[in-house]
Amino acid sequence: MSHIPSTPVSDPKVATVTYLPTARPAAASTAPEPAPALVGQTLPPTAEQQVEAARRILAEHLGTDNVVAAEVMKAPVDLDAFDPERPLIPAWMHSAEGWAAYSGQRYRASQRAFRRWVRRQRTVNGHVAQFRRGRVRLHDWVIGFEGVQTQATAHQAVIATKEARAAARTARWTPAIMKQKKATALKAMDQAQTVATQAVAAHKKAKAYRRKARAMRAGVVYGPPATAMLTGYATTGLLGLTGAALATFGGGAFAGRHQLETETDWSQDWRSLGDGDTMNAPMLDSVFQAAKVIGAEETLRIVQMPMLDTRGAWSAIVDLPPGVPAKKALRAQEEIASAFGVEAAQVTLSKGKRAGRIELYVTKEMPFTEKAGPGPLMALEAAANFWGRISIGPDVRGLPISISVVERSGLVGGEPGAGKSASGNTILLAAALDPRVILWLADGKGGGDLDPFKELCEEFEGDADPEAFYAMLQAALADMKARYALLKKLGKRKVTEELANKYPLLRQKLLWVDELMFYTTDEEWGKKITKALRNLVSRGRAAGIVTFCATQKPGSDVVDTSLRDLLSIRWALRCTTPEASDTILGKGAAAAGYSAKTVESEMRGAGYLWAEGQNPVMVRADYYDDDQVAELLSRAYDLRAKAGTLPEGEKSFGTLLREKGEPDAEILAVLADTFDAYEKAAKAQAEADGKSAEEVENTTLDWLPGSVLIDALTAAGLTVTAEKLGALVARTAEEKKKRTWPGNSSQVSGYTFDAVTRVAKAKYGLTA
Template identity: 65%
Template sequence: MTEIQQTPTPASTPAPTLATVTLLPTVRPADDVDTEAAVLDSARQVLADVAAPAPVEMPVDKTVDLDAFDDAPLLPAWMKSPEGWAAYAGVFYRARRRGFRRWVRRQNTERGHVRQFGRGSRRAHEWVIGFEGVRVQGAAHTAHVLTREARAAARSARFTPRILGTKKELAMKAAEKTQKAAEEAVALHKKARKDRNRVRNLRAGVVYGPPLAAIGGGYLATGLLGAAAGTLATFAGGAFAGRSPYEEEADWSADWRSLGDGDRMSAPLLDASFKAAKVIGSDETLRIVQMPMLDARGAWSTVVDLPPGIPAKKAMRSVDELAAALGVETAQVSVSKKGRSGRIELYVSKDLPFTEKAKRGPLLAIEGATNFWGRISIGPDVRGLHQSIAVVERSGLVGGEPGAGKSASGNTILLSAALDPRVILWLADGKGGGDLEPFEPLCEEFEGDADPEAFYEMLQAAIADMKRRYALLKKLGKRKVDESLANKHPELRQKLVWVDELMFYTTDEEYGKKITKGLRNLVSRGRAAGIVTFCATQKPGSDVVDTSLRDLLSIRWALRCTTPEASDTILGKGAAASGYSAKNIESEMRGAGLLWAEGTNPILVRADYYTDDQVNELLERAADLRAKAGTMPRGPLSLPQQLRELGDDDARILAAVVDEFAARSAAAGEELDWLPGAVLLAALKDTGLDVTAEKLGALVVRTEDEKKANGAWEGSRVSGYLLARVEATITGRWGLTA
């Protein structure tokens, strides 16, 4: 056994280090050595040499007042931010303004300002007279009494005979005493009268001096006009002095208590508001679950429990009444269930939400492509939290009155799909106004002329593609398309079918019912095949969108509507009665709407806004992404391109013939409708096609008149070919047109 010697522990190191005892595997201890005893002795020696650390005394702050907060609420740290101070400054200002209005309210004038001036004049005169006259009268009464007593005592002393001796002396002393008291009383009366006159003169100077100075000074300064101004000022001062405030005690704050007037949200305020809105009874109260607090945006939020037996739906239906009781607009109040039926979350914005300038859209900050299989950014809610939704295996309906912001709201979904190069775009614009025109270069199918027949054909093509997708899924043994499967099979890529102004298509007399039936087929069956369908319209009532189709659209986005019934046609029957009505959205809140995509209740959100320049910028980026990915749709093919895609030898020959006509026409600066056969044969040879005159003649059958030279080739002995005959041959054989 070997003991490793340890270095002494520095004084600065509080913890001791025990010695390490190591038994070497190649050395065996002697038989007469007790190994265990050696180890224990070594440990005891090490522990004996190490001094125990001295106890550390923790400093105690004796200045801490455990009752420093008293009854004041605990303020979170963010309330000390500049935004928090600004919010409190606004509350303080509104409270002072409300106090001034309350004071003005108490200054009633029941019989006109003239009577009020008379009352003020009397009050001023009474103040000038004061109460000193009572003291003077008391002193005068005392002086009169003592004077009579002094006269009586003097008369008694004068008529007392001297022979009585002692009686005469006593009478003389009593007369002197009463005379002295009478003189003192008269002096006090004179002093009291003098003090009264002095005080009255001072008060008269205070009361009558300013009016006389105003009238006299105004007259001396500007004549009658100044005197009139001084008189008017005197009248105003007298009317102010004659005001008649309420004398009974009243709690004026109870009449003016509201958030709109600058009050803080508190339990008494909430109880009074819910009682005024008839949500709870006059003898019931709320239970505060989360104390009312201000956020950085200056909005109040709280969580409360309604009395037993009152569901949250009742409060949500009474948003208008609650807003009136709180002194704010309906759009500023948001009521939603919080966990259970009787618990609600109340959120009251400081100002009307969604009226400030929209922030920069999040898609502009993305450098690469988006993922349409994931979540799509929609926009902020009233709390400023950004909302997103998933559209995989879903379909949607966007509705609202004209000017509510349907185009801007639709851009949030369309741009997200465009920036994913894997998504196939099929767009139809029933408005025909050009809102979707910037997306046309990215679309495989686009109907922008508001043509119901063309849209019906596009819808039939989408249904045919859906059937091909299901056939492939069946072959692959899959039930539905997911992202990994779509990446392996490009023909199963996601497809977005967007229909703007659906009303124009579904109300067409000839194709309306056919379009409705086709959309119902596509929406109900296309989800699992990777086809996402969105429809946008102004009022999706049953006369515009059949209920059998509307109920299949799972994502509902109701922008501002003119009536609660119109809102219900988007969100579903009974939504307005439950407190979710797009009628409450103000006209200033463009782009805001109730989005019902996930969860049990709709939420009020504002769509991310992109200007026309920003939309073009994003679409240019989308075009680059699709070009690199090879998913950029091709434009209309020329007739030669269509022929070459057939892969037929005869088609390639005629494609070269059509190209030669185009090249000769461009060189001549005019449209050539006839070329000699020799020129065409030479052109075919240059392109690597060895074609004889007989084969070309057999391919394009001509009449004798068509063979003759004309135009610039007049006089030539060789036969030629008419462009019209060549195109007729192509159409007759393959059905292709230029």
């Protein structure tokens, strides 16, 4: 409360005087003269003195133009006095905000009235049902009650006619000699005929009256609609006919209405977010009560009031009643969504920072169904850093989610078509754009999803060959041992970014296995692959080897639990059952409210990611189409070319032999190169002779004269005699047979390529 002193001040400032209902200033020792009453109230003397001081300050600072306003402030106002001809204007009409609130209320009221009208149509109070009742009622009125009178006169005429006929028969057959009886019979006949004639006449009159009355009422009921339809059609065609038909329908529904005796279900209007209502505390209480999370008499404690963000989504933080755990609400996600009037995928529940606290987020529309924007890697101008955090994609709030894969391993799972390949691109592309990362990829599907990365890979298995993949794992294990040997020499326990930048052998390596199920379920190689992969995952993290596996349902029959439990990053895309989701996220995740079954089919690439924190997070992977993937891989190729980290590609048989560094291996390398050169020349000659492509491809050369090979060795700077060559390359009796060689008139002895490869395999374990 601001206090304004009664003594003059040099530069007084206008302040708002506010009195709380239970607060009053202390009474002064001397009471000044009372000031005029303010708005009909009598304040204590000190309060009046302060208000009078405020008025004087206002009068001084507002100037002469506002003296009238100051006088108005002094004048008492009777709030009960108003002009009967001018109704009171509500306060909201004086502000744009008030009009907006009123308009919104009227709009929602009209929406709810329309929804009630729609729901009412399916009941006995609907307009169609009313029209049917009105049609029956009007038809019954047209028929009227004259039919009963007509039936009565008809019955009387029939009886009278029968009696007249009987009397006539009696009079006819009475003998004439019985004069008295004859006369009596004739008199009775005359009377009966008179009565019958009168009854028939009355019946005819009743029928005529019935026709006339019905015609008049039919004209009243059916005449106006028929006239309206004919007139409307004649004047404006089908539009007029439609209007007349609607008017007729309305009239019939009006005639068939009846007053409601009880409140029906359609009159109830459930407040829900799905209908556009505002989230508030009463709605939250009713929703959690309807979902059986809290009792009918219990309420929530609102920690953060419901707020609407710019995306049109509602968020709130609530505390459950004492004794109610948060996991009870998390398990009731579908029930809560139903009470909100939205889909389960639109509701995100997460445990707060204390027991019993729930963070609630409800989106306006189905999340992750809009077209994905360009991924952040498209805007990356420099190389990526795979040692840092990797952008995965936005969560339901639109916030970017990133993870670190250093010393980690991961598992990506989901049903077919859930977007595993597109989701994996977020990690693969980030690794490709870091020229320091070594890529080893294996495609168990063999469908070509990983083929665009082939040029950047040092090891690539794209044929879904379990034997080749096992050989790749063996090479990875050998590399892991070499890394640990170097770390021991350096006195380090694990690979860091500084060590990787200094020692090329310790560069980060990403082993990505797509459709792991194909490899691990192979009868011959499955158990060996599982054992080798488990060894690599458990021991390779500290050596700088990051392993990611992607598969469908990774059950124990597909991925051994001893291997699956070692994969620390879990990403569950859309699954068909909660059990399938649990095989990815871990047992109990679905019961805790984190089930990938709630991911709808149109939410491709979305799923629960459990990489960091206490709970999984719903996230959709950044999407890169084929053109964007090609553009990013082209950029990655250029980065690796500049850094000198491009893979050497597939080495020839001769190159592999030369890498052994032995004299005999050098001789065998020259022989292999000579066979390769002559075979290429033979293919070129076959193509020049006009042979077909298939014939050119099938052209091979498996034998060369010894003199040709000796000349090639001499040209390569190697002094090798025929005896030494024969001792090195052992031949069978069949291979020693002489053959015809172009340019020689006689047959000469030579060597087969099989003999060369046989020696290379025996001495060095190499095959062509």
